[in-house]
Amino acid sequence: AQTVTQSQPEMSVQEAETVTLSCTYDTSESNYYLFWYKQPPSRQMILVIRQEAYKQQNATENRFSVNFQKAAKSFSLKISDSQLGDTAMYFCAFMGLNRDDKIIFGKGTRLHILP
Amino acid sequence: ETGVTQSPTHLIKTRGQQVTLRCSSQSGHNTVSWYQQALGQGPQFIFQYYREEENGRGNFPPRFSGLQFPNYSSELNVNALELDDSALYLCASSSGLAGGDEQFFGPGTRLTVL
Numbered sequence: 001a002q003t004v005t006q007s008q009p010e011m012s013v014q015e016a017e018t019v020t021l022s023c024t025y026d027t028s029e030s031n032y033y034l035f036w037y038k039q040p041p042s043r044q045m046i047l048v049i050r051q052e053a054y055k056q057q058n059a060t061e062n063r064f065s066v067n068f069q070k071a072a073k074s075f076s077l078k079i080s081d082s083q084l085g086d087t088a089m090y091f092c093a094f095m096g097l098n099r100d101d102k103i104i105f106g107k108g109t110r111l112h113i114l115p
Numbered sequence: 116e117t118g119v120t121q122s123p124t125h126l127i128k129t130r131g132q133q134v135t136l137r138c139s140s141q142s143g144h145n146t147v148s149w150y151q152q153a154l155g156q157g158p159q160f161i162f163q164y165y166r167e168e169e170n171g172r173g174n175f176p177p178r179f180s181g182l183q184f185p186n187y188s189s190e191l192n193v194n195a196l197e198l199d200d201s202a203l204y205l206c207a208s209s210s211g212l213a214g215g216d217e218q219f220f221g222p223g224t225r226l227t228v229l
Contacts, residue, residue, distance in 0.1 A: 043222050044220055046203065107157050
């Protein structure tokens with residue numbers, strides 16, 4: 001069974017700094033999707049970034065980028081020039097490509113951006 | 116374009132009661148997934164509906180059931196409520212079943228079971 005582990009329950013950084021959130025996963029599949037979701041204090045979850053495992057290039061969305069290490073089964077999220085609005089819970093998630101596969105979330109990292 | 120909406124926002128029930136939660140999917144989406152998010156945890160998949168048929172179920176007992184309607188809105192029903200059912204219930208809609216399809220989440224329903 002697939003698992004997703006986020007080893008940092010909580011982190012705090014100063015505004016404008018760069019922060020990296022860690023995520024490891026376990027799977028026997030060779031192709032899959034990985035996601036980072038953001039859940040701000042108002043609760044509505046939004047997709048931050050998505051990585052397809054068969055693509056070697058790391059995904060990037062503006063200030064958000066990932067470091068995808070397939071062999072190590074590691075998928076970290078880097079937030080550059082952090083902003084107060086980045087304060088949220090961040091969830092790493094895995095999804096296989098089989099029709100019956102459903103998304104599996106980690107337990108999350110609570111990120112505080114300090115003024 | 117209307118996003119995913121859920122009702123009610125909050126709900127308080129007592130043990131043994133039944134509850135129905137509602138979700139309206141985003142315009143153009145035919146797939147709805149339901150998740151349970153306990154305090155301090157990540158969301159856990161309950162089940163998914165695709166074009167009114169259940170398409171996969173997580174590790175939840177049969178007292179968790181659902182429906183999807185022709186307009187692709189959905190209901191989650193929980194019978195014989197237990198204290199551990201207290202959680203935030205999220206629904207998410209997507210435009211299909213492809214693994215990479217982005218899921219759009221609603222704001223959730225906070226259920227408290229006393």
